[in-house]
Structure formats: structure tokens, C-alpha cells
Amino acid sequence: MKLLLLLLLPLLAPTFAARAQTTTPPPSTETAAVQATIRAFFDGMRRADSAAVGATLAPGAIFHTITNGPGPPAVHPESPAAFLRAVGTPHQEVWDERIRFEQVLIDANLASVWTPYEFYRGTTFSHCGYNSFQLVKLAAGWRIAHVIDTRRKDKCK
Template structure:
């Protein structure tokens, strides 16, 4: 009987300290952006699942909505080619996370600054899959607006 109580208390202790799936999904996206700002291609590659695509939704010069698609590999490669004298920063808003077992959706507004000037803003939407006790990116869709970011 003492073993049972010990096991129960031991289990409750670990449950209280374990990170929820929502928290771990949020932490993974935050780690992604840390690696993004550090231009760390090795870390960025570890966050991806198979065949990740990035899609950006924006208005073209004629005001028509368009979707641009890029591979995650091209994105990672492009990060390594940004010159050191170019200062970029993606400032994140509040991350909202929804999970359902092995699927998570992370929604985060952002403002993107290039050399200290606001370049564009929008929302990043990460779709994640939970595998091998870690979240991996299966898709990223973002919106890009040049006008005021309160729209």
C-alpha cells in the first residue's frame, strides 16, 4: 500500500511539472523564431517534418490577392544568404495555440522590420504534427500587408 501512495505522489509531482502540448507547441514556434533571427540553418531544419511548404498571402501591385509558395528548404537556404549588414527582425504578438492530439495550430501576429523600418506585417499560421515527443512543422501560411497593421 505504501508503494501505491509513493507511486501516486510521484506521478502527480511529474504531472505538475510536465509541459502541456500547448506549451510545447508554443515553445517550438518561439525556438523557430530564435533560430530564424540567428540565421541558424541547422536548427531550422530540425523543426520541419516532411515536405513542408510555406505559403504567403498578399495583394499584388494590381490589388489582386495572390498566394506565393516556397519550399522550406529554399526558405532555410535563403536565411543563410542574408548579408551581415542587413538587420531584420520579426516582432511577434501573442501566440495562440490550439491542439487536438497530434495536430496543433499556432497563430501569431507579427511585424517585420528591415534595417529598423517596418517592411510589412500580418499573421503567421503554423500547422504542427506531434511525433517522437516533439512538434514538427508541416505547414506555414502567412499574410503580408504593406498598409497599416491594424487592418
């Protein structure tokens, strides 16, 4: 029996080694496309290019923010049109929202994306929080249909 085990061990060793080596698979084509849409949104914001930002939005897109000011937390709608005007209005400092993709979930033509962020005006830290994006896949590709975010100045990752 020991002899049989010794003879089989060299044959089984590569199987165990292969299982021990795990790699993170590259993102799917759809995941990459969803991430590219969100990156284009923030790249346009950094360039103060409201047309580029607007091209990432679905018709009827909705923006919300959750505030934690004095009093209980509240949900506030924000106007996408006003946001686009603000992005395109000349300002001295670059609006730089630095995100990380923590989770991208996709089913058919719907994607949900979770991104922690830190926002800087130029090199000055402004606030941080999390974005939750809902995207839809339209004929023109993935577009942002809804963004809701949290905002705070402390307890940033």
C-alpha cells in the same frame, strides 16, 4: 428571516469574492511546447542559423504566402529549402519577425497556431500580417508542417 440572512452573509461573501477574482491559467505543457517550437523557428532566423530553423520543420513542410498586389489576392507556394538557404546566407541586417500568440488550438498530435507579426530588417520595419502554423507532434516533438501568411505594409496592429 433578516437575521438568518445576516448570519449567512459572512459565510457567502468569500464565495462571491473568489468568483470575482479570475486569473489566466498558465499554458498547458503541450501549448508551451508548441509555442517553443515556433519561437525556436524565429530565434534561428534571427541568428541566421538555417540548421536551427530546419530542425523545427516536419518532413515535407509546406510554406505559402498570400499576396495582395496588383490584381486579386493570390496564394503562392514558397520553397522551404530556398527559405532555409536565404536564412543561412550571410546578410548584414538581422531578420527579426516579432510575433504574438493569439490562439493555440491542439487536438492530439495536431496544433493550429495564429500569430500576428511585424517583420524588421535590422531596425527597419518591412511588413506585417498574420501567420497560420500547422504543427504535428512527431517522435522528436512538435514540428511545423505548414505555414501560410499574409503580408502588407499598412494596417498593422
